Amino acid sequence: MVMKMNCTGVVLAGGESSRFPIHKAFAHYDGEYFYERAVSCLKPAVSSVYLVAHPSIAHKLSASSAMVIQDLPYLQGQGPLAGILTAMNIREGADWYAVITCDMPLMRTEIYEILLTAALCTPGIQAVVPVVKERQQPLAALYHKSCKPVIYKLLTEGKRSMYGLLQSVNTKYIDELCGDWNPHDFININTQEDYSLYIEKGLRE
Numbered sequence: 635m636v637m638k639m640n641c642t643g644v645v646l647a648g649g650e651s652s653r654f655p656i657h658k659a660f661a662h663y664d665g666e667y668f669y670e671r672a673v674s675c676l677k678p679a680v681s682s683v684y685l686v687a688h689p690s691i692a693h694k695l696s697a698s699s700a701m702v703i704q705d706l707p708y709l710q711g712q713g714p715l716a717g718i719l720t721a722m723n724i725r726e727g728a729d730w731y732a733v734i735t736c737d738m739p740l741m742r743t744e745i746y747e748i749l750l751t752a753a754l755c756t757p758g759i760q761a762v763v764p765v766v767k768e769r770q771q772p773l774a775a776l777y778h779k780s781c782k783p784v785i786y787k788l789l790t791e792g793k794r795s796m797y798g799l800l801q802s803v804n805t806k807y808i809d810e811l812c813g814d815w816n817p818h819d820f821i822n823i824n825t826q827e828d829y830s831l832y833i834e835k836g837l838r839e
């Protein structure tokens with residue numbers, strides 16, 4: 635286990651889940667809700683965990699080891715960047731924010747420990763992002779507090795893409811040759827079909 639940095643965990647749990655029959659935060663894996671798994675994944679690697687969601691979802695979330703917060707009113711409905719900016723505003727004292735999407739139920743704490751070590755060893759870096767099969771994973775990544783004004787500017791300009799943020803800050807990418815992970819750690823459940831394939835049938839990529 636790496637030394638704990640001043641890092642706050644951010645579980646993004648407040649999207650629309652329009653491609654899934656129920657809200658994805660409340661899908662199950664191994665007897666737990668997806669959002670509970672996300673909290674458990676981050677908790678050992680960070681100082682505190684915030685569950686961030688639209689108010690319509692936030693009041694249904696409850697976790698003993700995380701604080702539930704609502705997307706700030708002026709950010710509601712603007713996607714993952716809005717959730718991250720909300721956490722950065724409410725928990726201002728952190729140097730780093732470890733972000734996890736609630737729809738990657740196989741994600742592991744060790745991956746965040748690798749990302750935190752990379753952040754510690756790379757002065758001046760603003761984001762640390764894993765790459766899996768040549769695909770960047772901005773929703774399982776670290777963001778430095780200096781990203782806050784950049785996210786604010788992007789959202790003010792109507793730019794909601796996570797990839798836009800990666801291009802706008804000093805981002806370190808880590809691929810599977812350097813990080814100890816497999817594609818199945820990053821399995822992302824968006825549809826009932828994904829859930830049937832990867833969760834019910836237990837298929838690995």
Ligand SMILES: Nc1nc2c(ncn2[C@@H]2O[C@H](COP(=O)(O)OP(=O)(O)OP(=O)(O)O)[C@@H](O)[C@H]2O)c(=O)[nH]1
Nearest residue numbers: 646647648649650651652653686687713714717736
């Ligand atoms: N707090 C917060 N989280 C969000 C918001 N939009 C998306 N998320 C979360 O960000 C992660 C990625 O979301 P997506 O899968 O791209 O979008 P989604 O709305 O959950 O699902 P779709 O409607 O099917 O695209 C998920 O964990 C969402 O819960 C938002 O506006 N606020």
